[in-house]
Every structure is written in structure tokens, then in C-alpha cells.
Amino acid sequence: MQKFFFLAVGFGLSTGSALAQAPATPSNAPKVKTAAFRPGELWYDTDGNLINAHGGGVLQVGKTYYWYGEKRAQHQEEGVNVYSSKDLYNWKYEGVALAPATDPQNDIAAGCLMERPKVIYNKKTGKYVMWFHLELKGQGYKAARAGVAVADKPTGPFKYVSSFRPNGNMSRDMGLFVDDDGAAYHIYSARENYDLRLARLSPDYLTATPQDSLLFSKHQEAPALFKTGGKYYLITSGCTGWDPNQASLHVADRPFGPWKPLGDPMTGPNAKLTFGGQSTYVLPVAGKKDAFIFMADRWNPKDLKDSRYLWLPVQFKDGQPTVEWLHHWNLNFFNNPSTKIL
Ligand code: DGJ
Numbered sequence: 001m002q003k004f005f006f007l008a009v010g011f012g013l014s015t016g017s018a019l020a021q022a023p024a025t026p027s028n029a030p031k032v033k034t035a036a037f038r039p040g041e042l043w044y045d046t047d048g049n050l051i052n053a054h055g056g057g058v059l060q061v062g063k064t065y066y067w068y069g070e071k072r073a074q075h076q077e078e079g080v081n082v083y084s085s086k087d088l089y090n091w092k093y094e095g096v097a098l099a100p101a102t103d104p105q106n107d108i109a110a111g112c113l114m115e116r117p118k119v120i121y122n123k124k125t126g127k128y129v130m131w132f133h134l135e136l137k138g139q140g141y142k143a144a145r146a147g148v149a150v151a152d153k154p155t156g157p158f159k160y161v162s163s164f165r166p167n168g169n170m171s172r173d174m175g176l177f178v179d180d181d182g183a184a185y186h187i188y189s190a191r192e193n194y195d196l197r198l199a200r201l202s203p204d205y206l207t208a209t210p211q212d213s214l215l216f217s218k219h220q221e222a223p224a225l226f227k228t229g230g231k232y233y234l235i236t237s238g239c240t241g242w243d244p245n246q247a248s249l250h251v252a253d254r255p256f257g258p259w260k261p262l263g264d265p266m267t268g269p270n271a272k273l274t275f276g277g278q279s280t281y282v283l284p285v286a287g288k289k290d291a292f293i294f295m296a297d298r299w300n301p302k303d304l305k306d307s308r309y310l311w312l313p314v315q316f317k318d319g320q321p322t323v324e325w326l327h328h329w330n331l332n333f334f335n336n337p338s339t340k341i342l
Contacts, residue, residue: 035089036330039310040276040298045083045093053081054297054307057118057175057281059154066154068097068117068130072304080117080132082155088285088331097156098130098149107147107163111137114147116280118176119154120184122205128154129205131186133174134163144170146186148206166199166208173221175281177255185255189221193239196220198255215259220248226282228290233321235265235294237278242301244273249321268325275325277310290316291334294323
């Protein structure tokens with residue numbers, strides 16, 4: 001029997017700035033069954049609350065996807081939220097996967113920043129490993145550390161393990177990537193974001209090995225690495241705080257490069273500003289060849305929890321990944337691109 005999920009969605013067209021936020025209560029959220037992505041619009045979970053998972057990433061476990069992201073109040077960071085879904089449209093809130101510590105001496109004491117969390121699964125240890133960009137309480141963005149936490153289940157609770165500067169390098173915006181051979185990598189903005197670096201993780205994925213090198217120095221952040229057809233692709237943003245800027249695409253035959261620039265992969269209106277968003281992850285869709293979703297955040301610095309999600313299909317034109325703005329689309333797009341609504 002078909003299971004019914006209900007998702008409340010907003011219907012205004014997104015034009016660049018965040019829309020006024022509707023109160024996130026189950027009672028007022030319009031319950032509409034959906035099987036569509038509406039980038040930039042209000043996106044509610046299956047309880048009728050707005051999804052709060054910014055700068056996030058997705059892990060697939062069996063037939064379930066888990067979406068991890070920053071839990072934001074208006075400005076404050078409140079830990080890492082996790083949601084689950086079987087269809088990528090309808091997300092169930094699974095709670096706080098990693099909560100800030102109550103002990104003010106702890107690295108992840110309440111008031112710290114845990115940004116851009118990503119979770120991968122380690123087959124050897126059977127553990128779920130989370131990495132995130134950690135900034136210590138009261139220090140702005142000075143600490144520039146990578147934080148690591150671990151759990152037995154994808155929904156957590158994750159236990160904080162440690163934080164460090166990988167091989168002594170500053171580490172701010174980051175992503176994780178697991179290759180087909182099980183080798184995992186931490187890709188991160190270093191040296192005040194001027195350098196983008198890649199470090200191979202230890203076999204347990206809990207730390208960075210000395211196999212760590214500079215990919216390029218182009219003042220980029222928000223790295224999202226994916227692989228298809230034996231090639232590695234990397235989407236990054238420029239560095240303009242919460243403001244949107246132009247995205248870049250690079251390609252390589254190996255994770256450590258050399259990485260060749262391919263220009264801006266975004267196309268269509270507002271493409272030069274990444275449609276008002278900033279990359280966070282490229283999500284491989286299970287069971288479909290060359291089906292990837294580009295995930296970005298349209299930040300609202302006046303009310304960070306109201307930052308919106310831009311999920312758009314990656315298209316391959318002349319063998320090169322591009323991302324086109326679509327107001328409304330669903331996974332059928334990957335079988336038949338004529339289903340798109342521009
Ligand atoms: C841009 C980064 O990509 C975000 O994750 C966040 O750190 C903001 N800068 C803060 O200004």
C-alpha cells in the first residue's frame with residue numbers, strides 16, 4: 001500500500017530575497033501532498049515545521065536518506081539537526097543529532113558555531129562519522145577548526161570526539177567525500193579561505209592524515225565534491241560572507257588533482273549569483289545514473305533559520321555539469337528533462 005506523506009509548501013515564486021516567514025506551527029502550515037522541489041520556497045517537515053538544516057549534507061543508508069544541517073535560531077547556532085526521508089521530498093524530523101555541550105569549557109559549548117556538518121559511514125568501524133566547521137564560543141571565526149563526532153546510528157546521538165586544525169592548517173568551510181575504494185577526504189578552506197585543501201582521512205575517518213595538499217588558491221569556500229564517469233567535480237563559491245556570489249566548477253582525474261577550472265556551472269537568470277545561494281553539497285540520487293542534486297543555501301543573515309534551500313538538478317551538457325534554475329521540478333526530470341518548469 002502506498003504510504004502517504006504530507007508536506008506543506010509555500011507557493012510564492014522566489015525572486016532572490018527571502019520571503020517573510022510564516023510561523024512554523026503544524027496548525028497553520030498548509031498540508032499538501034507533494035512530490036516536487038520548489039527551490040527557495042518554504043519547506044516544511046512532515047510535522048508541519050519549517051526544515052532547519054542549513055549548510056547541510058545528505059547520507060544515504062539503505063533506502064533512507066538522512067539530511068544533516070545547522071540548527072539555527074535567528075542568529076545563534078543550536079547544534080546539528082537530522083531529518084530522514086525515503087523520497088527526498090518529504091522529511092521527518094529525527095531530532096538534534098549533535099547538541100552543543102552544557103559545560104562551558106567544552107569545545108562545542110553552547111554559543112560555539114558548528115557549521116556545514118557532513119556525515120559519512122565507516123564500513124570498517126560500523127560508525128557514523130560527522131565532521132563540521134567549528135568556531136569556539138566568543139571567538140568569532142578565529143579558531144578555524146574541524147570538529148569530529150561519532151555515532152552508532154545515523155540519527156545519533158553523536159558524541160563529540162575532538163577538534164583540530166588539520167595538519168596545522170586553518171579549516172573553515174568544508175565538505176567530506178568518500179571514494180569508491182572507501183578512502184575518505186576532507187576538503188576545506190584554509191589560510192583565511194585563500195587556499196582550498198584536501199586531506200585524506202585516517203582509516204577510522206576520525207582524523208586527517210598527513211596526506212594533505214593545496215588544490216588551488218582562489219579564495220573559495222562552500223566546497224561540494226562529487227564523482228561521475230571516473231571524473232571528480234568540485235563546485236565552490238567565492239567569499240562574500242552571507243551574500244551570494246558566483247560559483248566555480250573544477251574537474252580532476254584524481255582527488256589531489258591537478259584541478260582544472262571549468263568556469264561557472266550555473267545557467268539562467270541570476271546564475272551569476274548562484275541564484276542567490278551558496279553551494280553546500282551535491283547529492284547522488286540512488287538508482288539513477290548521473291542523477292545529482294545541487295544543494296545550496298540562500299542565507300538570510302537577519303534571520304538565519306529562515307535561510308532557504310535551493311535544490312536543483314545537475315545536468316550534463318557536452319559532458320560538463322551545469323545547474324539551471326527551475327522553479328519547480330521532481331525526480332522525473334532525470335528521466336525526462338522536458339518535465340521542467342523554468
Ligand atoms: C560563508 C560561509 O560559507 C558560511 O558557512 C558562513 O561561515 C558565513 N560565511 C559566515 O559569514
